[in-house]
Amino acid sequence: EQAIIAGVAHDRSEAKITVVGVPDRPGVAAAIFQTIADAQINIDMIVQNVSAAATGLTDISFTLPKAEGKDATNALQRVQKEIGFQSLLFDDTIGKVSLVGAGMRSHPGVSATFFAALAEANVNIEMITTSEIRLSVVVREKDLDNAVRSIHTAFGLDDSNNEAVVYG
Amino acid sequence: EQAIIAGVAHDRSEAKITVVGVPDRPGVAAAIFQTIADAQINIDMIVQNVSAAATGLTDISFTLPKAEGKDATNALQRVQKEIGFQSLLFDDTIGKVSLVGAGMRSHPGVSATFFAALAEANVNIEMITTSEIRLSVVVREKDLDNAVRSIHTAFGLDDSNNEAVVYG
Ligand SMILES: C[C@@H](O)[C@H](N)C(=O)O
Numbered sequence: 383e384q385a386i387i388a389g390v391a392h393d394r395s396e397a398k399i400t401v402v403g404v405p406d407r408p409g410v411a412a413a414i415f416q417t418i419a420d421a422q423i424n425i426d427m428i429v430q431n432v433s434a435a436a437t438g439l440t441d442i443s444f445t446l447p448k449a450e451g452k453d454a455t456n457a458l459q460r461v462q463k464e465i466g467f468q469s470l471l472f473d474d475t476i477g478k479v480s481l482v483g484a485g486m487r488s489h490p491g492v493s494a495t496f497f498a499a500l501a502e503a504n505v506n507i508e509m510i511t512t513s514e515i516r517l518s519v520v521v522r523e524k525d526l527d528n529a530v531r532s533i534h535t536a537f538g539l540d541d542s543n544n545e546a547v548v549y550g
Numbered sequence: 551e552q553a554i555i556a557g558v559a560h561d562r563s564e565a566k567i568t569v570v571g572v573p574d575r576p577g578v579a580a581a582i583f584q585t586i587a588d589a590q591i592n593i594d595m596i597v598q599n600v601s602a603a604a605t606g607l608t609d610i611s612f613t614l615p616k617a618e619g620k621d622a623t624n625a626l627q628r629v630q631k632e633i634g635f636q637s638l639l640f641d642d643t644i645g646k647v648s649l650v651g652a653g654m655r656s657h658p659g660v661s662a663t664f665f666a667a668l669a670e671a672n673v674n675i676e677m678i679t680t681s682e683i684r685l686s687v688v689v690r691e692k693d694l695d696n697a698v699r700s701i702h703t704a705f706g707l708d709d710s711n712n713e714a715v716v717y718g
């Protein structure tokens with residue numbers, strides 16, 4: 383089975399919020415995102431990795447339009463005590479870059495090549511979230527253009543042609 | 551704009567590996583996933599959240615077929631010193647459940663409802679990764695069927711009809 387690489391998407395319109403030190407027990411994610419929904423804030427990526435065994439705490443990060451950052455942090459601060467998280471981080475100088483394609487699950491070389499392209503451009507990868515059709519990373523906003531160029535080069539993609547690249 | 555909820559996918563065939571205490575600097579993700587690619591291991595989800603400011607370390611988790619777990623941990627152990635991560639966690643009793651749809655980004659109520667369904671079933675959410683068309687969580691394998699049932703109920707989905715539910 384071949385992987386298809388359709389192209390590279392990038393976005394500099396988003397900010398990131400990290401809810402730090404979230405108790406890892408049922409109901410907490412629900413409370414956080416109900417608060418966000420009640421404030422009518424649109425969410426793009428949500429990322430949560432496993433909690434630390436020692437603390438029973440984890441972090442939940444999500445991205446959203448920059449203009450909605452203040453509303454989101456205000457809404458979350460109001461429920462901090464009730465939910466029990468330690469702190470909030472707000473970051474509005476991120477860029478998001480994604481490799482868009484299909485069948486990428488059975489081609490581990492695709493993610494290796496994607497991450498190598500970022501390394502080649504000396505771009506630090508701050509967050510990763512992937513699916514079979516989309517590999518997305520968060521980087522510094524200032525690194526976004528270099529990241530996009532490097533990924534285009536690594537996969538032989540060219541802005542001017544709209545054909546997908548077959549990999550594998 | 552309305553969100554479309556197409557259905558719920560679930561998967562109990564995967565295991566999870568967490569590379570713990572990964573230095574947060576360019577090139578590290580590339581090295582980890584080149585190791586995995588060289589071992590010809592298929593990867594599904596990759597999740598990385600932001601590093602701790604105090605330590606400069608983060609974790610990278612990924613899921614893969616259970617049968618490939620040993621090969622993956624062996625391959626990573628061989629490069630532990632070179633890459634510099636602290637430890638590896640291997641977990642083969644996970645379940646993955648996903649809400650599949652479209653336009654979910656502009657409907658924060660969708661993720662709130664999804665997470666609330668899991669909370670309602672007393673299912674702990676161990677990892678989260680989302681896109682506009684798919685919200686995926688990792689839970690205990692033993693909780694998978696309860697999670698799926700609860701999500702069906704929360705969204706008014708019915709296994710017997712194949713129509714998508716419109717939300718919003
Ligand atoms: C951390 C958060 O996801 C929690 N485990 C929950 O289920 O809500």
Ligand SMILES: C[C@@H](O)[C@H](N)C(=O)O
Pocket residue numbers: 505506507508572573574575576577578579580598608
């Ligand atoms: C942690 C890892 O993603 C690292 N920041 C890298 O860029 O490779």
